[in-house]
Amino acid sequence: MKKINYLNNKDILAEIHKSKNTFNSYIDPEYHQFDIILLSIEKINIRTIATAKRNKAKRLGLQEYDTRKSQGEKLKLADCEKDYKKIKKTDVIFRIMTFDHIPEEKGRKKNPKTIADTKVKLNFPPFQHYKFNDDNELVVIGKSHWIGGMDNGYFSKDQGQATDKLATMWMKLCDRYATRGNVRGYTYNDEMKGQAILQLAQIGLQFDESKSNNPFA
Known part of the structure; x- marks a missing residue:
């Protein structure tokens, strides 16, 4: 063994x-997997979209390689390579590090130095997941420390x-x-x-x- x-x-x-x-909520369970992490939504551009596609292609290739290898197949990693150019813009997911959905807790720190010092204390840095829809609009598809829908859900840090x-x-x-x-x-x-x-x-x-x-x- x-x-x-x-x-x-x-x-x-x-x-x-x-x-x-x-601890998180997504409109589809599959949206938990991000392809790139950015510090703000303004960082989403042609370059970062291409990087996200490359990351996704690499991850999918490794997943296929591990799966086929575990089944006893003799192959090389190159046999499972994916062409990132074939990945659609609407298929990549962006993790944006943000406190936008986290409630304020004024007075938690006497002399706050960062935005985190003004918010509820969390067990890990908060984020939201975004993707492009068919109309080329960026939409929120997931939130950390959250329960329920993106618009009608609520903050929670104790459920996970x-x-x-x-x-x-x-x-x-x-x-x-x-x-x-x-x-x-x-x-x-x-x-x-x-x-x-x-x-x-x-x-x-x-x-x-x-x-x-x-x-x-």
Whole structure:
């Protein structure tokens, strides 16, 4: 039986994504998968649309490669390459990092320095998903920390949770660091592990994909 590596970037990123999605709402479940992350809707242009198409083509190619390989097929990654030029503009999804749909909480920080300091405290950076409709209009198709429709729904930050697999990854991560030479054998090792797991449970979803694709950074 193949040993499962719980601590690789690809799987951890996938579980963080799944966990975050339990806090979000989309008009179609398929719209959870974004093709590019931008800091504002004004950044959507010919260049970023092309980048989104390339990202989508690469992701679809990798998915097909992994699927066919798992079925025992002998093939090269090049056999599954997709032509990004064949991807329609209406088929790409933009994740826009924004606090527009997050309620204000005045006084939360005495001297607010960022817009986040003036809003309700969240477990991960908020965003909205956009795509072009058939009339070439950008429409909102998803919101983080949200329940219900895009126009008639409401803000919520308590409905989701980390997946069981991500929780297992956090525990494995703590176990790995607890066996390192500089801490192994400490009498309070178990207490340190317990505190680390608690901290990961509290802030483990704060990883910001718009700044890095390495959750260990």
